[in-house]
Amino acid sequence: MYFFKTVLTLFILTFANVIYAQSVEGRVVQDGSPIPGVNVLIEGTSLGTTTDAEGFFKLNDVSQDAVLVFTFVGLKTLRVPAKFGAPMNVTMKDDAETLKEVVVIGFGTQRREDLTGAISSVTAEEIQDQPFTSIDQALVGQAAGVNVTQNSGTPGGGISVQIRGITSINGNEPLYVIDGTPVFPDRNNESFSFGLFGGGDGQTRNSALAGLNISDIESIDILKDASATAIYGANGANGVVLITTKKGSRGKAKIAYEAYAGVQENINFVDVLDLPGYARYQTKLLELNGEPIPFQYQTPELLGSGTDWQREIFRPAPIQSHQLSISGGNDDTRYYTSFGYFDQEGTVINSGFDRLSLRVNVDSKVNSWLKIGNNLSINRSLQRVVRNDDRGGTVMNALRQSPELPVRYSDGSFAGPANNIGSGGNEATNPVALAEINNATTQRTQLLGNIFGEIEFFDGLTFKTELGYDLGFGKIASFAPAFDLGTIVETLNRSYKQQEQSYYWNLKNYLTYKKTFAEKHNLTVLVGQEAQENRYEYLNGFRAGQFLNEDFTNLDVGDTETAENGNGSGRWAMTSYISRAIYGFEDKYTFSASIRADASSNFGPNNRWGYFPSVSGGWTLSNENFLSDLTFVSNLRLRAGYGSVGNQNIPPNRFQTILSLVPSPFGGNSPTIDNLGNPDIKWESLNSFNLGIDAGVLNNRLKLTADYYIKNSSDFLARRINDESNQSAQDFFINTGVIETKGFELTLTSLNFSKSDFFWKTTAIFSTYTNELTRFQGQGQSLLGRVQFDQYTITRTTEGEPVGQFYGYVTDGLFRDAEELAAGPLQEEGTAVGDIRFKDLNNDKVIDGNDQAPIGNAIPDFTYSLVNNFEYKSFALDITLQGSQGNDIYNFTRHYIDGIVPGFGDRYANVTPRALNAFEEGVNEDTNEPRLTLTDPNGNGRISDRFVEDGSYLRIQNVMLSYRVPDRILGNGFFTRARIYASVQNLYTFTNYSGFDPSLGSLDQNVTLNGIDLGRFPVPRISSIGVNLEF
Amino acid sequence: DDFLNAPSETQLTPTDLPEGITAFDGIAETMYFEPWFAFNDKFLIAVGDMYAGNIYSVDGAYQQFRDAQVTSQNPILTEGYVSLFSVIDQANNLMSLVEERKDELPEDDYNSLIGIGKFMRANAYFYLVRAFGAVPIVDGINTEPQPKRNLVADVYKFIKLDLEFAAENLPDFAAKRGFVTKEVAKGILAKVHLTLGEYAECANLTEQIIGGQYSLIQQFGDLFNSPENNNSAESMFALQWISIATVWGTQNTNQAYIVPFGSGITGGQDGWGVYLPSISLQEEYEEDDNRKKATIMEDGDFYPELLSSEGGFTYEKTLSATAANFRKYIVGSAAERSDVFFMKTSQNTIILRYADVLLMHAEAKLAGGSSTSDPSALNAYNEVRMRAGLPTKTVLTREELFKERRAEFALEGQYFFDLKRRGINEAISVISQQEVGFYSDVDRTELVSIKITPSANYFELPIPQSAIDTNPSLLEQPVPYNFN
Amino acid sequence: MLIRIKNIAILMVLILTFSSCKEEDVDIKVDAIVSDTGDLLNASYPLSQVRVEGQGLKGLEKITLDDSIDVGFNPAYNSDRAFIFTVPFDMSLGSRFGVQPLTFQTSAGGTFTTDFEILQPLPVINSITPETPLVGNFATVEGEWFFDVSSVTFGGEPIEYNVSSDESLTILIPETATGGADLAITTPGGTLTQFLEVSLGFVIVNISDFDGGGVRQEWFSFGDVAAFDTNVTGGPTGNYAQFSWEGSTENGYNGTSAGGGANFLDENSTDPAEAYIDIDISTNVVGAHVAIQLNAIGGENFAYNFKSEDTEWNTYSIPLSEFRNNYGFGEVVEGSPDPTQVNQINVGIVQSDTPNPTIISFDNLKIKYRN
Ligand SMILES: [Ca+2]
């Protein structure tokens, strides 16, 4: 209400202004050099001009109190009151902030104020100097509707980026486009799968962007709604992240050195029993089994605390980054080149990541009509992984291994499980020893970039041709040596190597016609074509035997008898036509329409082509006459858009029957059906509607962007559901189902203070969405999310429910006495006093599968972030808070560490203190922990709400204090700019979650396994100090 | 459009196969191992042996079987159920593909391929119906999604129809060692009849097999301890395994669970001694039964073929809480044969062998009675005993027959199903007397006795929770199957 | 300035004093060493677990026994109040029994020494070879803790023995042993007693000794026997039996017998090569043709026929496997006769090929079986 009153008051005041006109002239320079082509506009009008080749401008009929607005791509927009009489000398400066004003929209750029779609932008400044391994990580908390979670703390490990919730069940990662070249996550981003040497695979999916040097990023534009992403057609469904790397700017060459170094540490530890507690727990189990109590457990109070395995596997780990760049240019040619080195040890022993990167970006105006350019990144990264996110993973082992087992015996040798001491099997042997002796590295070399040529036929009509490429060369080397750890002995040394190459290219040709008619009709028309192709091939080999030592792991050193090899290759291709028209009228109205047609080799001839249209419009109310005098309203714009995009995130060639060759005991290979072809499969499609508002008041000191959207993704490619009628459903894809997502997101930026020596800006971001599978395969069929060799079904995705709904039994306290037990409901044959009572949801007095219900969901009620930037004189303080509310977590690790689910080899495993608080008749009845058993005859460990925890959190994501050495101190010295800073990332997390870290993401980016904690590698706290120097 | 055709050099389509070769033979071959993998991994032994008291185990998921209190969440149950239905599904896939191209196939090929499909499907159903009771019949053609369970009698009828077709249409002799034949189908069909108490039909079939192409081999142990003896003259239907270091799912994993924990016999990190012979089973063997040492390792037993690089392995009772470990299905380490890796051996899992046919014959002749002196029953029975080095008998009692079976087939996943044939009352009385406890001291003398009395539901394991999650119709009452 | 330096110097001295104090005065104390084998204090057996209880024990780094033996341990058990280790005993490292110093050292630099006694355990027998030794023969006893063996007795009587090592000794089973008895080995660790079955050699069934012993007492003669007396006196071993043939061929056969009845040997005595018929015989002339007959075993009549080579008393020990079928005139049949079925032994004369008259004296008829 107050708001409207204020608007009304100011509206009236505006009419009181006096008008008087004169001419103004001047010159615009940067670093002493004139800048041609600067837009000079009289604020509040559409009147303006541009500077000439020498930077001069002249404007007539300028009113007395006019303010001139100087804008130029890459430079900070200036608002200067008009000066009359003498020439104005205007000095413009570089400012990353201003890049926000031009938004990369794919196949072109657009002024922010002309946008019709929902696009968030992140500038280099907002993410700079923070110790992120890969660019996707840096998006945490930076943009509304963009939810970023780190799937694993493994350096270089996987990230889940979800733009506006869940669109598909096949993968929700957005398309990343770097300087026009898409980087598909299916290329080259899997690390070694430990399952090859036995046990579970662990999480193997890595960030596709880990090879890129984050310091090279100039800006990131995130296309969120279909009207914005339609230009990417079949790849646009999950949103598109457009990454623009730094370009040189005209003027004197700038040499910059940026570096930071820091230390990472694991901050949370899960409470498991120490040795005295473990002895008490084991004593209870032994008593249950009627076994004698060993000597060492008889006096638990005298025992040492035993091995704290978590402290043993985690370590403070250094991180450092260095980058040297040189950039510059003249009127015709701009260049940027950089060399980066990044090195990160993991907080879990024997993990790490390092990267060398080189970038060369050049563009040059050859003559008045031809411009050519080149962006190239060459990088090489080396990742060392330890098995994680698996029952056999290092972190899970550290939780489960007995405190009775030392890391090393007194003679210094690694300890191993002895008879009845320590949890045996290959899994929890000795997490430190296993992590130390097994080596798995993934080396990636990537050449990524594009070259382009742009011809201007005549004013407004340009033709651009771009050849993008992404060449990847991967090398996986893993060596698992023989060892002797107590009762666990491995006599074979095993070595596995894989080399792989992928070749991706895309060729784009498009004509752009951009013209302003009658000074008020702005038209941009684009017509073009794109073709792309990806090929990959791998070759791998294995040998076991007597390798000399860890330094001689080449396969040739192994036994020829054990030699195995593998080879595979594949290809996909796509051809597309695109067109788009943007029409603007008087900076008031913008209409945009686009259509793209894609044909992909992923689909059969029946449904190869997909068509993806969009329309959108924007109306800048603040430029309307009826509001033009309302000066306190700097900007008010409404946007609406509707579009259709596709998703082709499925394995290739599913339209035809595919055989795979399985080694046959009868000799040779047996062809077996890997996929039953469905010739009719077609594009998943996403239709989305977006309604947005951009507003700025008080000279844009307070800015707001809000968007409401409805997304309907339909026909998604799903495997036919597994039920008895079809156990091999992984072999058959159909288009089925509809997911409806509705969401709202808000970004509010407030310039709280902007005085000469104090500046305070606050940005608040809020996002929420609901998600529902409105239709699926029919007959009430569900898609199940399973873990641990598919033995446990944790989520159910079914009609009328959100995707990835946790589904299971509802607990109802314990049976506390015989009377309660008799009252039922009837559970299992072995149910006894002290067991969990489950709710009889259908009131038939029997607990069975019908008594399951939705018990939680990983989808948050809302997510938010709050960024505060303070500047005081030369100091700056940035604080980023980020949080999530109402997201549930299925804490699967507790199945193993609560001491209630007996599983393979769990008899001697460690547990949480909950197990000591178990119900014991007449001894410990005031508890909610079920009785201890050796077999869990009641199924206390079944999937139930017992393991669902509130994953809400508020995280102090980043605190950075920096000091910019003032120019007066630098003087005319060597440095032109110097800045030092200290930052802490992931400083603290407020949460009630009992696991390591509530920000979980999806296991291997699988949306049906969202929010499930399987003993993941937690994300560390990183404290760092850094320096930026320019000279 | 060539640009958009992206044939992969790894992913074959049926048309990529060379002239004269159909995918069917390959698919039919995979039916012998791939879909059975998880069934063989834990389920067969857990249900067939542990559930009936042949095995002691302290591992929780297994222990539910030992205690005859298996919950629907039990992961072993789930794996077996899914695996058996994937056999059925693969069989249905094979048959529908074969039907599609019926015209192109020679009639014999067509018949034998359909025969294999039906044979495998019937075997999977036979395990399902005996373990779970009513289950949905899925014939691959008319099945609705989310099928309801069908009546037990109909499931058996379906199995018989499949096996009768197989017995009619499979070839007389195996084209490759290990392929099933008419006689094998008859053997399985005989067991189905036996299970249903149709003794005359069973005896008729076993008579047709006895004296035919299959026979007992001399060394009992060779059936289980040496992949080189896979598909011997005695082996009629065996799951075929191949162990490859970098491939998962084509191998036999049993050795990993069987080898005494900490003995080093596998040479790898596996060998967890999860299955320990129950005291009851150990006591079941007569003196001088030469099967015992090949089935169970006891204190002082020496095995020169294990840990051969160290001069052999002498078993010590301290390795096991029941003072013994199993010997069956152990093949050794990479030092003995180059195809042993972590959780991988190439040892076949025998589902039906000639000794079973002989004992089935004797059982059919007993025909539910308490003893028999029918010469053909005695001959069959004594043939098995003679190989075991035991004296022959002139009268065969029911007790003796089942005792013989227990000793002969221990750890082969048969004992529970044998008990099931004896009826619930008899089974409960047998089981409740079995000692399935363990020794609590190092000397293995202090017995902590455990005896299990199963409930009345003992014969039907619960349908796995995870299957119900996928198909809630399984909670509904079984319905008749439409055979038309 | 001077004052300042002085202050610093004092401070440094203080620090040094303090820190060195700390090193020497680490408050380590051992209250008791508790054994897992019961209520032993400060003493235990080899390979048993012991818990050292006290204060200031945290950070245990090294345990040394008897000033020379490095004791391995599991550091996970170590608390400030206790640690646990397994008492080592390895002769090759110089282990010994008795009270000896136990020294341990903590990471804080403290060391502590206390007395600890390794007790000699009771001897353990793992095996005796042969399992059932023959009287008068040696047997090897494998076991543990055969240190300072002071005596070995069998049935309470000292016997000859030789200690080869702490894990092996040789004993001599006395000739006089009449059966199994307790074998007792005594060391400072105590006396281990274990029953040992011994083999006396053969199982001997005395059929008749004509002095009132044997399982067959009532003898009779048949066929063409001229005279028969079972109580002839003056033989080397008391009374004996004597019969004669004087040329009669009325029946065509003759013999003496004590008749049938229960089988002599048990059901395990199945190997005819291990079964012997012992008999003392003396004949009136050289070349007298004696027949030892077994009646109707498996439907066959077996016999062993031989001619005497002198007229002295001789002891014959005839394996059953040497008997021929058809009254000794057929073949030696492998595996026959079945010794378990023997219940009647006849002694006669082969009339067709023997001097006339032939007088045969016999005594001490036995059947024996080698176990
Ligand atoms: Ca219910």
Ligand SMILES: [Ca+2]
């Ligand atoms: Ca005498």
